[in-house]
Amino acid sequence: MAGDDLKQQIEQARDAYKDQQERTRREISEVETLVRQSSGEVDKLGQRELSVSSRVRDLEVNLDKYTKEEIKNFFAAAQEVQMRLQIMRAQLDQVQSRRDMLKNQLNQLNGIIELLNDVAGALSNTGPVTQSNGHDDTEAMIAGIIQSQENERLRISLQMHDGPAQSMSNLVLRAEICQRLIDRDLDQARSELTGLKTAINTTLQDTRRFIFDLRPMTLDDLGLVPTLRRYTTQIGEKHNLEINLMIQGLEQRLPSHYEVTIFRFVQEALNNVVRHANANQVRLLLDANGNALQIMIEDDGGGFHINEVLSSANARKNMGIAGMRQQIEVLLRGEFAIESAIGRGTRIAATIPMP
Template identity: 60%
Template sequence: MAPSETQQKLEELHQTIGADLEKTRRELGEMETLLRQTTAEVEKLAQREMTVANRLRDLEVNLDKYSKADIKNFYTSAQEVQMRLLMMRGQLEQLQFRQQLLKGRQSQLFEIVSALEPVVGADMGSGPRGGSDEGTDLIAAIIQAQENERLRISLQMHDGPAQSMSNLVLRAEICQRLLDRDTEQTRGELVALKGAINTTLQDTRRFIFDLRPMILDDLGLVPTLRRYVQQFSEKNKIEVNLMVQNMDARLPSHYEVALFRFIQEALNNVARHASASQARVLLDQNNGSIHVSIEDDGTGFHVNEVLSEESGRRNLGIETLRQQVESLLRGEFGIESSVGRGTRVAGVVPVP
């Protein structure tokens, strides 16, 4: 085939794949809108289920106050809400799976378009366009990361403080009803209510700490890590050994935040996926570089298989760690793992 014909074919291929990429991006936008709507519906149903469950608990405590018809209606309503919630959660999981497939396809198409840009750009007179596409893709990735974080926070708020506070309201109502009937029982309920409030307060403080530790700004990275590791160990029943060397001086704020998030994300991955009983965190500064590593004694995995583009399995947790080290701190990221021998993730970043 003549060079001009080859160039024409490449240009046609570039246009076709570019159009497919734009179509995939539009589908992703529509999918994200549908996901937000479905997530909101799931949250409403979960709240309704919690309300119905509270009513059922009240019914079980005061059976003599309700007729058989009321009892039947309560249980029928509870069953309907649970079935609807189960169905919507299944639909949400399907949408999330479809979203991941679309993201994988978008990534593959973007790589092909980027590879063709240098070949077709020179002869098409349009100049390099990869930078624009890359910037758009980066903005989209940032927005998506923000949306994912907001979704995670909203779900944690619903499953944690919101549900706990709803239970506190119910217990307060029980105390109110008992006040004129049984003083001793009311006193016992108030003691239990006080304990529940204290537990909810501690859970809310841990939730706030996970979002943005205030002591990170006040005391710095190392004290924040010591406190976080202690809370992580207690919460997940994983023994974590933190070793810090040559980190006496404070780092710039964005460095401390990025390093803390790197360690936090790595430990979260250990808790979610590793089935580990022990982990070790190392933070060391020497020879003009900061070395950070997190390793565990968990199940491990085949690194090449998980990171392979051909497999379509993109480990978002690993990609997040890579971006934190390479993009935010201009460092080098590495990961080692094998089945049955645990996992080690590490980063080396220049001292600012």
């Protein structure tokens, strides 16, 4: 029967995600071991650097007590320790970033599995699906969820390839240049190492921003409000966009799935402003009043013909409107609305029942 087939498909998808969940847990355990090992090595090198730096200071004060060869060896040893410490710190940052990204992925998998469990349970409770509309709607919802996950994975893989992966390749090349210069031109090697250190710090900051976009740690640790404040400041500075954030009545934390969904909704809306609106200002309001949370995102951009976009599947998909509507109406049981006109900006509003 159609209902049984759909339930079986859902259970198969859930089992596949459970396998991925287990693999992710194992990889997190392995990366945690690397983090501990790298932290221990950084601590040892840090202690060694202190010792070598102390000897170098003594050497600088008492130069007449040391031969030229001893002075040369001392400074070479100090440079070697400092270089190794910088490399190990960069490696530690990389494995910590990898661990954080895996934990984000695990949280997403947990949410998907929980959602599929709920859908499978609902099908079991309601029995076989006899009306074609009910079957089509449920199947479309599941297909949309799976397609959204695949689209997100594609987006992440492209960003990883064009961002951190490319930067890491460049760092490897620069490190090889430094390695060749050490024996030929020590002064040039020092100059290249300084540039390499700057490039590593830049890559590290870019990677951290990438991780924040994937899943902000502050969302779990501090909650929705601090995360939105940091995110709006970050995206405003990056794109020269004035974002006026107003939050009222949200003194307490919301359930985790509320905070995640609301953040993704706001994130998608602001991404649309950056990509399509050509706006200078954005007004973002979250007002928890009584039994409902009102969300409003309004920009002063160029606007668009709302009917044309909503009637065009490709345009609606490119702007993520279908996903935003699904987040509010399906996941949070709320109401979603969008208004826009050429030359008059765009206004997105949502009303969510408070938990």
